[in-house]
Amino acid sequence: MSKLVIREWAESDRPREKLLEQGRRVLSDAELLAILIGSGSRDETAVELCRRILSSAQHNLDNLSKMEVIDLCNFKGIGEAKAISIIAALELGRRRKESIQIERPVLNSSKRVYEYFKYQLQDLPHEEFWVLYLNTACKILDKQLIGRGGNDFTPVDVRIILRNALNCKANSMILIHNHPSGNLTC
Known part of the structure; x- marks a missing residue:
């Protein structure tokens, strides 16, 4: 039996369409990563591949952020470009967390x-x-x-x-x- 590719899924289940229709917060970590990498391999969809990657990191984004390009490239379907995309996205998230929030003034008069x-x-x-x-x-x-x-x-x-x-x-x-x-x- 062959795998069902994401474009054959119901539209409401596809990660990109789901984000557009329901918002970013309803997507799982695997679905968000799948949007980043764009495609999986011949054997598994991008979502399945990302679930496997997350499983290897104990479903912990902090653990995932410590992985290097070479670690991610060990997964079939992840090449250097996809690994770099994942690392860049996690680094943006880290920088966002440490950025100083500028306090906006209250303008109520x-x-x-x-x-x-x-x-x-x-x-x-x-x-x-x-x-x-x-x-x-x-x-x-x-x-x-x-x-x-x-x-x-x-x-x-x-x-x-x-x-x-x-x-x-x-x-x-x-x-x-x-x-x-x-x-x-x-």
Whole structure:
């Protein structure tokens, strides 16, 4: 009996499609590794091969991250390029763990927004229109320059603002623009 290759699996069971449909968190470690290596061997699918590799590392990603290229190349279906892909991905994960998380300020009042953003706009001779996209904790997810204009006008396209709000899953937005003339009534 021949093995069933991944492209013959039900779409909902294929690792790439599963990630797209259900998100990255539902995939097993073997399925995530299978996406990295792309293909298995004649005898086993990429997922089966990755299960075997993980089994040799006692299903422990820390143990797997200590393997060298030569160790991974001992598995039939893993060549140097696939071994390097696995090692590179695990190294990225290690670096992510040790990276310093920059604390984003809480922007829950107009005074805090002003203090955070005043240096961005204070000496400009023209108008600019910015949007800050916030999460539920009033911390910045993204900021975007929407328009740059003359000294008394700047164009704003609401569709751009809303599209980015949806893309970054913002809970709220803060709209900011300056008056280079200093006149707040116009």
